[in-house]
C-alpha cells in the first residue's frame with residue numbers, strides 16, 4: 001500500500017531532501033595489486049585502492065544507506081563532520097565505507113587475472129576528506145567570528161578594492177585554491193579589512209559548487225497517494241549528501257555544534273541531551289572520570 005511505502009520511504013528523507021544509496025553487502029577491502037581497467041586509463045590514479053570485495057562482474061547484493069535520514073530515524077545530522085574528521089588510517093576509511101558507502105568516485109580496477117572491481121584510491125578518499133575538513137574548519141571560524149584565525153589567509157588591497165583569499169598551507173588543501181574577489185558589487189558591500197564576510201561568501205561558493213549538478217529535484221512515484229507523488233531534492237551520491245548536510249548546517253537548519261565532553265571536538269548532537277561525539281568518547285570519559293588531557 002502507498003501508505004506503508006510512504007512510511008518506509010520517510011526513513012530516507014530529511015525535510016525536502018531524500019537519498020537512498022547502495023552499500024555493498026560484501027564489504028570493502030584495501031588492495032595494492034590492482035591497476036585501472038583499460039577504459040579507465042585516462043583517469044588513472046595509483047593504489048592502494050579501496051575496492052568492493054565482490055568482483056564487478058558478479059551479482060553484488062547491496063543494502064540501502066540513508067545518509068540524510070533525520071533524527072527521528074536516528075540519522076546523524078553531522079555525518080559531514082564525522083567524515084571530515086575521519087583519521088587517515090585505512091581501517092577507519094574502510095569502516096566508514098562499509099557503513100555509509102563510498103565517498104570518492106569509483107573506477108573499474110583489475111587484477112593480474114583480469115577480474116574487475118569497483119573502487120577508489122586512498123588518495124581520492126583523502127582528497128575529499130581534506131577538502132571537507134578544510135571547509136568545515138573555515139566555517140567554524142566564520143561561525144565563531146574568529147577573525148585572528150582567518151586573518152593570515154586574507155589580503156585586502158584597495159584602489160581598486162580587491163580581496164585575495166590565500167591558499168596558504170594548513171587552511172586550504174590543494175584543489176581548494178583560494179579565491180580572488182575583484183572590485184564588484186559584493187566586494188564594495190564589504191568594509192575594507194573585513195575577514196568574516198569574504199570567508200562567509202567563500203563558504204557559500206564552495207558548498208554551492210559541490211552541490212551544483214549533483215542535487216536535483218525528482219518526482220518519487222513511491223510517495224504521495226495513488227496518483228499524485230512528492231517531489232524531493234535528491235543528491236546523486238554520498239559525497240553530495242554530505243554537502244547537503246553541510247549546507248543545512250550553514251543554513252541554520254541543524255542544531256548548533258557543541259563540544260564533546262571528552263575529546264572537546266565540535267559535533268552536532270543528535271538530541272539535546274547528547275554530550276559526547278561518539279560512544280568511544282562516552283566510554284573513555286566514564287573510564288577516566290573526566291575529559292581528555294583534563295582534570
Ligand SMILES: [Zn+2]
Pocket residue numbers: 260261262263264265276277278281
Ligand atoms: Zn569526542
